[in-house]
Amino acid sequence: MVTLILFIVIFSVVVIAHEFGHFLIAKANGIHVVEFSVGMGPNIISRKKGNTKYSLKLFPIGGACMFEGEDGVADKDDEGGDMREPGPGSFLKAGVWARIATVAAGPLFNMILAFIIALIMSNMSVIQEPVAAEVTAGSGAWEAGLQDGDRIISLNGEKVKLFREISLYMQLAYQGGDIEVVYERDGERHTALLTPQYDEEYGYYLLGIRNPDLIQPKGLQCLKYAWYEMRYTVKMTYMSLGMLLRGQVSRKDVAGPVGIAVNVVGATYEASKEYGWQSVLLNMLNITLMLSVNLGILNLLPIPALDGGRLVFLLIEVIRGKPVSPEKEGIVHFIGLVFFMVLMVFIFFNDLVNIFVK
Numbered sequence: 003m004v005t006l007i008l009f010i011v012i013f014s015v016v017v018i019a020h021e022f023g024h025f026l027i028a029k030a031n032g033i034h035v036v037e038f039s040v041g042m043g044p045n046i047i048s049r050k051k052g053n054t055k056y057s058l059k060l061f062p063i064g065g066a067c068m069f070e071g072e073d074g075v076a077d078k079d080d081e082g083g084d085m086r087e088p089g090p091g092s093f094l095k096a097g098v099w100a101r102i103a104t105v106a107a108g109p110l111f112n113m114i115l116a117f118i119i120a121l122i123m124s125n126m127s128v129i130q131e132p133v134a135a136e137v138t139a140g141s142g143a144w145e146a147g148l149q150d151g152d153r154i155i156s157l158n159g160e161k162v163k164l165f166r167e168i169s170l171y172m173q174l175a176y177q178g179g180d181i182e183v184v185y186e187r188d189g190e191r192h193t194a195l196l197t198p199q200y201d202e203e204y205g206y207y208l209l210g211i212r213n214p215d216l217i218q219p220k221g222l223q224c225l226k227y228a229w230y231e232m233r234y235t236v237k238m239t240y241m242s243l244g245m246l247l248r249g250q251v252s253r254k255d256v257a258g259p260v261g262i263a264v265n266v267v268g269a270t271y272e273a274s275k276e277y278g279w280q281s282v283l284l285n286m287l288n289i290t291l292m293l294s295v296n297l298g299i300l301n302l303l304p305i306p307a308l309d310g311g312r313l314v315f316l317l318i319e320v321i322r323g324k325p326v327s328p329e330k331e332g333i334v335h336f337i338g339l340v341f342f343m344v345l346m347v348f349i350f351f352n353d354l355v356n357i358f359v360k
Contacts, residue, residue, distance in 0.1 A: 005268035008286055010062050012267065014040070016112065016294045017064035020301070023111025024067040024104060031100035034070040034091030041065065053091070069093040069104075094328060098319050105312045112298030116235065119291045121228040126284050128216035129227055130165035134185070141210020146196040148185060148211065155184040155191060163230040165213045170234065172198065173206050174241035181209075235295045243299070262293075306338025 018040060025038050034053055039045075041059030048057040071092035093101060132154040137143050154162045157171050158181050180195045198207035219227045266289060274281040302310040312335070319325045 005271055008271060009262065009267045012286060012290045012293065013063055013262075014065065015290060016115070016297055019111050019115040019294065020108040020297055021065045021067040023107035023109075023114075024069075026111075027107035028067070028069055028093075028104045031096055031104060032091060033093050033096050033100070033104060034089070036068045036070050037066070038068075039066045071095070094325075098316055098325075102313065102316045102320075105309050105316065106302075108309055109298040109301045112294045112301075113232075116232050116291050116294040116298070117228060119287050119294065120231040120235075121224060123231060123284060123287050123291070124219050124224040124227040126280065126287075128218050129230075130213050130216060132162045132165045132168060133213050133215070134211035135213040135215050136211065138210040138212070141208070142197045142199050143183075143210040146183065146194040148183070148194065148196075149187065151187070153186040154211075155186055156182075158182050164227075164234055167234055167237065168209060168211070170238055170241065172208065174238070174245060176207055183209075232291070232295070235292055236299065238292075239296050239299050306334045307336075307342055308338070311335065311338060 021038070025035055028035050037055040037057060039057040039059055041057075041062045042064055043060040045057045046060055048055055050056075069092075070089060071094040089095070093104075096104070134143060134148055134152045134154060135150060137148050137150055137152075154168060156162055157168065160167075160171055160175065162168060162171075176198065180197050183194050183196045185192055185194070196209060198209055200206070201208045267286070270285045270289060271282060274285045301308050302313070304310045304314045315326050315331050315334075325331075
């Protein structure tokens, strides 16, 4: 029950932040928001304020923000009848840059939410700076001449701001061969070629450095490390996406809502509850941060039915000086929607297999 409640809260916060971004920018640009809802399914409570209906729905997962004319085909009047011409508050009647801002606002608000969460986390937790506090004798780092206290600046051009970004790079981005390491010693920067060594225990290549030292950010440092935390999550997302596109991710590595609830939220809660409520809160915030960044980035992919797919049509309109036919755009997004419905069915059954078939 606790796992279910935590998942509903986390998922709802992430989705509502996304939809609130659309809502706020649409209102600012005079676009008629037909309904802003929290939850899904039939209404429990609904109230109309101005020309917008605000609803609380039965199933407490997610939310929605519906614009007049957003389907790209026809607007609806108050009685639900089709209008041949878009009304003055229609999404179709708004300027192209107003529509671009409204569509992009959802992913943007996910990033804003992610930064706020990262800021809270930076005030609650300790971090490891990218310092080679201990260089293992005989390791790749040792053979390359790194010494205790050297600060890692970049790996093959990838800047490093947190110690765990080193592990992230080695797990998700390293493709073999030597690594060009830029490090700082006594205020001077040096470059070395480092040959990682495979570790059977960890299951991936290691540089051969450790950093057990933890620091607690204070004051304005929290802003810096909140940015680094969010940056780390963004890097993890696009690196994981790259692995997925290259076919380096197995079926077991893919999770939908059920898998996230059981294998991520549930497992994390069980592992952290013995350390107290602060540990549980910090871990749940971290999951919320990851989901918010993932939703923001994935929604910007140029795929029909996603915000990124809608932005493609709007950018085509900017280039052409006139919009693509609303009917044609509507068909493309409908095909994308059908694809995602089929995909969600597959992911649902995949989650069940991952949970019950070991």
